[in-house]
Amino acid sequence: MKILLISPTIDSEKRTNKGLMMPQLALYILEGLTPQEHELKIVEEEAEAVNPDEECDLVGLSFMTANAPRAYQLAQEFKKRGKTVVLGGVHPTILPDEALQYADSVVIGEAEGVWEKLLNDFQHNTLKEKYHEPTPDLTKYVPKNFKNIIKKGFFNLVPVMTTRGCPYNCDFCCVTNLYGKKIRHISIENVVRDIEESGAKNFMFLDDNIIGHPAYAKELFRAIKPLHIRWVGQASISLVKDQELMRLAAESGCKSLFFGLESVSEEQLKTMRKTIKDIEDLETALKKIRKMGILIHASMIFGFDNDTKSVFDDTVSFLIKNKISSVSFNVLTPYPGTKTYQDLENAGRLLTDDWKYYDHNTVVFKxxxxxxxxxxxxxxxxxxxxxxxSSVVKRFYANMHSPLIYLTVNYGNRKQAKFEAKRIARLKGELDYWGCTDKV
Ligand code: B12
Ligand code: SF4
Known part of the structure; x- marks a missing residue:
């Protein structure tokens, strides 16, 4: 049979070309889990248009919350043409019953341990509405074929994931709901195999915290050092507490780390699960990371209940003073399945239930x-x-160890910031609720 796997964009009219483009790992895992006898095609809408008339027997769509409206639209198009549609990924995992209204079947959580069974059921006309394997065995190697797409040149980073599960269940995050509380590692041997078989040189570790288990991380960094790759990833600032770990990360090819700093207000940091809650300690930690020659990408969130109008300037001053290489500025987003969502819904503070605005960029609550x-x-x-x-120039000297990456990322963001201002001006006319002045 012929299987079509799709990763939809948020808005099919506008692809989010961010400069750093990466294939959707989930689709390549599904491909690796699919028995050889089937024909399979992957379409990433960020890279190419989806053809609803594509010849196939089964369509699989993978999406997060912001992409859900587009995914449902595509699912309906394929169903209209008599195709069987299966949905999976972050959003269907959190809201399977909603997803099922648009599809024949929904995979809740991970695909390992269920995908082959689902395909088999489909072939025998016994497809079930829901499939769920809470903690699948990750010891078996799943091949991922990135060679062809790297040749095409659209993607410049290859994704690797070493760990699933997070014990912390933070108020605003849905990762614990996706993968459970127990941390499960892919064997180092299989991670090395993933890297080697991809034939690529530039990678992104998708783990929410690549140093979450320091002993595993040290072993991983030692194992990948001889491969002479370049990689970026996400880590907790507690990295600075372990000198050896920091050195091994840098030696293994780490060029940039994404840190979820979220806030520079001590009042706010105290309410969060953070290893460093004191601003002076945070500044010292950031300095140590810079000295290792690792670019710091900070992720900030605006809109916490403690935030007043001074939060914007205070945050930017802090980031410039600490010579942060690049930053994602987000608004607090109440993703379904999180405590933040429940609290805001209970308080009547949610302003829209149109999922396409649940994208970290658009305010959807009071x-x-x-x-x-x-x-x-x-x-x-x-x-x-x-x-x-002026800010790019001020921060340049401290980031001079990687001038090309620093300038490319800053240039890309300057351009994106202009687009964002235009988008906000357009949305202002569309979203009446932005003007809402009710006191909370
Ligand atoms: C990598 C990543 C990105 C990359 C994606 C690029 C890429 N091409 O991969 C980038 C940086 C661009 C990104 C952007 C965004 N991201 Co993001 N991202 C992640 C991250 C860290 C990993 C996702 C991933 O690929 N995991 C690895 C794969 C293998 O896991 P998986 O998708 O869960 O797939 C498994 C199962 O779910 C299942 N499955 C998945 N799909 C399907 C489909 C079918 C048919 C089947 C059967 C099974 C199945 O099988 C897979 C194997 O078991 C997650 C955090 C996390 N830990 O999940 C956040 C996360 C998914 N992102 C999130 C968000 C909010 C965003 C943004 C909206 C934020 C922003 N404004 O920057 C944007 C949206 C971008 C867009 N245009 O669509 C949220 C989603 C919350 C939600 N409810 O939607 C997460 C969970 C982060 C968080 N902690 O809140 N992201
Ligand atoms: S924010 Fe990070 S630590 Fe908290 S639940 Fe999500 S992944 Fe885990």
Whole structure:
């Protein structure tokens, strides 16, 4: 049979070309799990258009919350043409019953341990509505074929994932709901095999915290050092507490790390599960990471209940003072399945249930100390101010160890900041609720 796997964009009219483009690992895992007898095609809408008339027997769509409306639209198009549709990924895992309204079957959670069974059931006309394997065995090697797409040149980073599961279940995050609380590792041997078989040189570790298990991380860094690759990943700032771990990461090819700093308000940090809650300690930690020659990408969130209008300028000043290489400025987003969502819903503070706006970029709730539009505008201006030419110049010297990456990322963000301002101006006319001034 012929299987079509799709990763939809948020908006099919606009692809989010971010400069750093990476294939969707989930689709390549599904391909690796598919028995050889089947024909399989992968379409990433960020890279190519989806053809609803594509000849196939089974369509699989993978998506997060912001992509759900587009995924449902595509699912309906394929169903209209008599195809069987299966949905999986972050959003269907959190809201399987919603997803099932648009599809024949939903995979809740991971595909390992269920995909082959699902294909077999489909062939025997016994497809079930839901499939779920809570903690599948990750010891078996799943081949991922990235060679062809790397040749095409659209993607410049290859994704690798070493760990599933997170014990912390933070209020605003849905990762524990996706993979459970127990941390499960892929064997180092299989991670090395993934890297070697890809034939690539530039990688992104998708783990939420690549140093979450320091002993595993040290072994991993030692194992990949001889491969002479370059990699980026996400880590906790607690990295600085272990000198050896930091050195091994740098020696193994780590070029940039993404840190979820979220806030520079001590009041806010105290309410969060953070290893460093004191601003002076945070500044010392950031300095140590810079000295290792690792670029720091910070992720910030605006819109916590403690945030007042001064939060935007305070945050940008902190980031420039600490010579942060690049930053993602986000608004607090109540993803379904999180405590944040439940709290805001209970308080009647959610302003829309249109999932396409649940994208970290668009305000969808009533903040405490400002109107939704003030929060939206503050976030957009913070990005623009951080990427001003004067700021890029001020931060350059401290990031001179990787000038090309630093300048490329900053240039890309300066451009994106301009697009974002235009998008906000357009949405202002569309989203009446941004003007809402009700006191919370
Ligand atoms: C990598 C990543 C990205 C990359 C994606 C690029 C790429 N091409 O891969 C980038 C940086 C671009 C990104 C962007 C965003 N991301 Co993101 N991202 C992740 C991250 C870290 C890993 C996702 C991943 O690939 N995992 C590895 C794969 C193998 O796991 P998986 O997708 O769960 O797939 C397994 C199963 O779910 C299942 N499965 C998945 N799909 C399907 C389909 C079928 C048919 C079947 C049967 C099974 C199946 O099988 C797989 C194997 O078991 C997650 C955090 C996390 N730990 O999940 C956040 C995460 C998914 N992102 C998130 C968000 C919010 C975003 C953004 C909206 C934020 C933003 N504004 O930047 C954007 C949206 C981008 C867009 N245009 O669509 C949220 C999603 C929350 C939600 N409810 O939607 C997460 C969970 C982070 C978080 N902690 O909140 N992201
Ligand atoms: S934010 Fe990080 S630590 Fe918290 S639940 Fe999500 S993945 Fe785990």
């Amino acid at each position: 903040p405490t100390h400002m109107t939704p539009y003030e929060l939206q505008e503050g976030k957009t201006k913070a990005r623009r101010n951080f990427y001003k030419l």
